[in-house]
Amino acid sequence: MRLCRYDNDRLGVVIDDAVLDVTPVLDRLEACRYPLPRHDLLIANLAALRPHIEALARTAPRRPVAEVTLLSPVANPGKLVAAPVNYHRHLQEVLGDANLHHHNRINEIQRAGLFLKATGSLVGAGAGIRLNQPERRTDHEIELAVVIGREAREVPAARALDYVAGYTIGLDITIRGPEERSLRKSPDSYSVLGPWLVTPDEIAAPSGLAFDLQVNGEIRQRSNTSDLIIDVPGLIEFASRFYTLHPGDVIFTGTPEGVNPIQAGDRLRATIEGIGTMEVLVAAQRSAT
Ligand code: MN
16 A cells, blocks of 8 residues: 655545545544654554555545645654665765765764654655755765554564555755764755655565666666665664664665765655655755744
8 A cells, every 4th residue: 555645634545646535534543632652643553544544545536646745654753763874885985985974984884873863854755855054065865764663672673574564765865064964964854755655565575676866867876775784674673672663763774875966956856666756856945934
């Protein structure tokens, strides 16, 4: 199943080029009061809601997917976990270019570990990227993103895929420079997820997915998740050793070689096999409020 959020917080099932509006299923979610749960309410209840979503989809009003504004498929993730330098060829690329490593210590991920991006940086494809510091080099990073579906704590890799709610395309937008990763990668709109969430029944194994990123029609990054240093089950094992993962938490699995600067006016087109394609526009810095 391909599940999207769009327009004014509507929920849709994507079939071919159409969005089927299944928003009424959200009425089945329990009402939440302060303090809010750490998980995303929809993702936590997705398995239970699925039969109702499928029933609604049979008669749902439909619209062309090209006509809707796509939001992040996860509304309220508790954490955006991210893997630094997790592709073999990207590691070589970074080690060879001072503009990329800025004399920060670049370690293999086994030693460097994971980092967190602010959840406030999350947007969907339709929002686009707003450059935070246009005078500084800001790069695109396409990544397979994994959405956690069940509470996970010290989960061994062999069972890790049982904890996945689905997969989506992630863009980990990054200001290059000497500061901590979490600062350089957390401005508003610097985490893009989309175009939708694809449940694991459609992606049996996340280990051999081809993907690419085009900027203004030119291929900038092209790789396959088979080149990951730590694969998806390994990342879930790694992350869940350090913190409990909750439904809706997202793991950005890392980007391959080919990172390059973006600028206002650019049109990014990201494709991952088995998920789909999303287009994201880059705009100049937003005006101060
Ligand atoms: Mn990244």
